[in-house]
Amino acid sequence: MKPAGRDTDDGAGALRRVAPPARRFLARRTGVLARLGLWSLAETGQAFLVGYGVAQAVDRGFLAGDTRRGLLWLAVALVAVLCGAPVIRGVFTQLAGLTEPLRDGLARRAVDRSLARAAAGGSAGADRAAVSRLTNQVEIARDSFAGLVLTLRSFVFTAAGALLGLLSLDPALLVVVLPPLTGGLALFLATLRPMAAAQRRALAADEALGDHAGRSRAALRDLTAFGTGPEAARRGAELVDEAAAAARALAGWAAVRTAALGVAGHLPVLALLLAVPWLRGRGVTAGALLGAFTFLVQSLLPALHTLMTALGAAGSRLLVVLDRVNGPEPAGAPAPGRRAGPKTAPLPAPGASDAGPAAAVELRSVTLSYGARAEPVLDSLDLCVAPGEHLAVVGPSGIGKSTLTRLVAGTLAPSAGEVRVAGLRVAGRTPAELAALRVLVPQEAYVFSGSVVDNLAYLRPDADRADVDAAVGALGLRPLVERLGGLDAPVRPAELSPGERQLLALARAHLSAAPLLLLDEATCHLDPASEARAEEALARRPGTLLVVAHRLSSAVRADRVLVLDGTEAVCGTHQEVLDRSPLYRDLTGHWNGGPARGT
Numbered sequence: 001m002k003p004a005g006r007d008t009d010d011g012a013g014a015l016r017r018v019a020p021p022a023r024r025f026l027a028r029r030t031g032v033l034a035r036l037g038l039w040s041l042a043e044t045g046q047a048f049l050v051g052y053g054v055a056q057a058v059d060r061g062f063l064a065g066d067t068r069r070g071l072l073w074l075a076v077a078l079v080a081v082l083c084g085a086p087v088i089r090g091v092f093t094q095l096a097g098l099t100e101p102l103r104d105g106l107a108r109r110a111v112d113r114s115l116a117r118a119a120a121g122g123s124a125g126a127d128r129a130a131v132s133r134l135t136n137q138v139e140i141a142r143d144s145f146a147g148l149v150l151t152l153r154s155f156v157f158t159a160a161g162a163l164l165g166l167l168s169l170d171p172a173l174l175v176v177v178l179p180p181l182t183g184g185l186a187l188f189l190a191t192l193r194p195m196a197a198a199q200r201r202a203l204a205a206d207e208a209l210g211d212h213a214g215r216s217r218a219a220l221r222d223l224t225a226f227g228t229g230p231e232a233a234r235r236g237a238e239l240v241d242e243a244a245a246a247a248r249a250l251a252g253w254a255a256v257r258t259a260a261l262g263v264a265g266h267l268p269v270l271a272l273l274l275a276v277p278w279l280r281g282r283g284v285t286a287g288a289l290l291g292a293f294t295f296l297v298q299s300l301l302p303a304l305h306t307l308m309t310a311l312g313a314a315g316s317r318l319l320v321v322l323d324r325v326n327g328p329e330p331a332g333a334p335a336p337g338r339r340a341g342p343k344t345a346p347l348p349a350p351g352a353s354d355a356g357p358a359a360a361v362e363l364r365s366v367t368l369s370y371g372a373r374a375e376p377v378l379d380s381l382d383l384c385v386a387p388g389e390h391l392a393v394v395g396p397s398g399i400g401k402s403t404l405t406r407l408v409a410g411t412l413a414p415s416a417g418e419v420r421v422a423g424l425r426v427a428g429r430t431p432a433e434l435a436a437l438r439v440l441v442p443q444e445a446y447v448f449s450g451s452v453v454d455n456l457a458y459l460r461p462d463a464d465r466a467d468v469d470a471a472v473g474a475l476g477l478r479p480l481v482e483r484l485g486g487l488d489a490p491v492r493p494a495e496l497s498p499g500e501r502q503l504l505a506l507a508r509a510h511l512s513a514a515p516l517l518l519l520d521e522a523t524c525h526l527d528p529a530s531e532a533r534a535e536e537a538l539a540r541r542p543g544t545l546l547v548v549a550h551r552l553s554s555a556v557r558a559d560r561v562l563v564l565d566g567t568e569a570v571c572g573t574h575q576e577v578l579d580r581s582p583l584y585r586d587l588t589g590h591w592n593g594g595p596a597r598g599t
C-alpha cells in the first residue's frame with residue numbers, strides 16, 4: 001500500500017499543524033494550569049527534601065555521632081515521601097479540567113466530520129465504522145494527553161527539586177551528572193520524529209486495511225459477480241503486509257528509544273560512581289554523595305524514565321491522533337456539501353503525469369495468465385479504441401472476453417503489459433477512481449432493494465428527475481417503471497425477471513457520467529428488439545461503448561469487431577473481420593444457423 005502524502009510526512013509537519021489549536025486550547029485554561037502548577041510545586045519541595053534529608057542525616061547526624069539528629073533528618077525525608085499521596089490527589093483533580101474538555105472537543109469534531117462525510121454521500125456502513133474508529137482514537141488521545149501532562153509536569157518539577165538539591169549539596173555533583181543525563185535525553189528526543197512518522201504509518205495502514213475489509217464485505221455480491229474475489233484477496237494480503245511492515249518499523253524505533261532510555265537512565269549513576277574519588281578529592285562529603293545518589297535513584301531517574309516512556313509512546317500517538325482528528329479532510333474525501341456518488345472520484349486531469357495518448361481504451365502488449373504456470377488467456381494483445389467508438393468483442397466460450405473486460409475495467413491486473421482508459425493507466429487506481437473512468441455491466445445485473453430511482457441513480461446520485469426520465473425513455477423502461485408504481489416505488493429484486501434486472505442495470509449505466517461503458521453479455525436476457533434498442537441508446541450516449549456480443553446483430557451494430565481466437569486477435573469492421581477471420585465466419589454462421597455471409 002502506498003500511504004497518502006499526509007500520512008508519510010514526519011512528526012514535524014504534524015507538530016506544526018497541531019501546535020496552534022493546542023496553544024489556543026491551553027490559553028483558554030490558564031486557571032487550571034496555574035492550579036496544576038501550584039500542586040506540582042509541592043513535588044519540587046518533596047524531591048528536594050528526600051535527597052537533602054538523607055545527606056543531612058548522614059553528615060550532621062550519624063557520621064557526626066548525633067543519632068537523634070540523624071533520625072530527625074530521616075524523618076523529614078520520610079514525611080516528604082508520604083506527602084506524595086495528597087499531592088498526587090490534588091494533581092489529578094486539576095488534570096480532569098484539562099483532559100475532559102479535550103475529549104469533548106475532539107469527539108465533537110470527529111462526529112461532525114463523519115456526519116459531513118455521510119451527508120456528502122458516503123455509505124452509511126462505512127461511516128459507522130469511521131465514527132467508531134475516530135471515537136476510539138479520541139479516547140486514545142485523551143488517555144495519552146492525561147499521561148503526558150502527568151509525566152511532563154512531574155519530570156519538570158521533580159527535576160527542578162533534584163537539581164536544586166544537587167546544587168545545594170555541591171555544584172561539582174552537577175558537573176558529573178548533567179552531561180550523561182542531557183546526552184541521553186537528546187538522543188531520545190532525536191528518535192521522536194521518526195517514531196511519530198512510524199506511528200502515523202502504522203495507523204494509516206491499519207485504517208486502510210479496515211476500509212478494504214469493510215468495502216469488500218459491502219461489495220461481496222459485485223466481487224462474486226465479476227469473479228474479482230481473488231483480486232480483492234490479493235489487495236487484502238498487500239494491505240496486511242503493509243500493516244505488518246508498519247508495525248515492524250514502529251517496533252524498530254521503539255527498540256532504539258528503549259536503548260536511549262537505558263543510556264539516559266543508567267549513565268548518570270555510573271558516572272557518579274566513577275567520579276567518587278574525584279568528588280571526594282574536592283571535599284564532597286559522604287552524606288552529599290549519598291544524597292546525590294538518593295536524588296538520582298529516588299527522584300530524577302524514575303521521573304525521566306516515566307517521561308521518556310510517555311513521550312515516546314503516548315506523545316507520538318497523541319500527536320498523530322490529534323493531527324488526524326483535528327486536521328483537514330484527508331485527500332480524496334468528498335468536500336462537505338458536495339454530493340458524491342458511492343464509488344466515484346474526480347477524473348484525474350488529462351496531462352497528469354501518467355496521461356498517455358487520449359484513446360478511450362488502449363492495451364499495450366497485454367498478457368494475462370490466471371496462474372504462474374497457466375497458459376495465457378490473452379497474449380501480447382494490442383488494442384486501441386477511439387473515444388466515442390462502439391466496439392463489439394466476440395469469440396467462442398471461454399476464450400477470454402470477460403477477462404478482457406475485467407482488464408479494461410481495472411478489476412484484474414495484467415500479468416504483463418499496460419491497460420489505459422482515457423489515457424490513464426488503470427493499474428493501481430482506487431475503486432473510486434476506476435468508477436469515474438468506466439462502468440462495467442456484467443451478465444448478472446445488480447439490482448438492490450430500494451426505490452427505482454435509487455437503483456437508477458446509484459452511479460450518479462446528483463442526477464435530476466429529467467436525467468433519470470431520459471434514461472428510462474432511452475432504454476424503453478417506461479412500462480416497467482409504471483408497472484412498479486413510478487420512480488419512487490420500491491424495487492424487490494427477487495420479483496423482477498432477469499431481463500428486467502438487466503434493463504435497470506443498463507439504464508443505470510446510461511445515466512452514469514463515466515466516459516466508458518463495458519457490457520459483458522449484459523443484454524443476454526433481453527429479446528433481440530430490446531437488446532437493439534438498449535445498445536443503440538448506449539451507443540448514442542456520449543462516450544465509448546465496448547460490448548461482449550452474443551448475437552450477430554450486436555456485432556453488426558458496432559463500429560468495429562474484435563475477434564478473440566486463442567492467442568490470436570483480429571480487429572476491424574464487420575466486413576473486414578468476415579474477410580480476415582475464419583473463426584468469425586464460423587461464429588456468424590453459427591449465429592445465423594447457416595453458412596456465413598456478409599451483411
Ligand SMILES: Nc1ncnc2c1ncn2[C@@H]1O[C@H](COP(=O)(O)OP(=O)(O)OP(=O)(O)O)[C@@H](O)[C@H]1O
Pocket residue numbers: 227230370377395396397398399400401402403404
Ligand atoms: N478467476 C479465474 N481463475 C482461473 N481461470 C479463470 C478465471 N476466470 C476465467 N478463467 C479461465 O480463463 C478463460 C477465459 O475465461 P473468460 O471468462 O474470460 O472467457 P469468456 O470468453 O468470457 O467465456 P464466456 O463466453 O463463456 O463467458 C477460461 O478458460 C476460464 O476458465
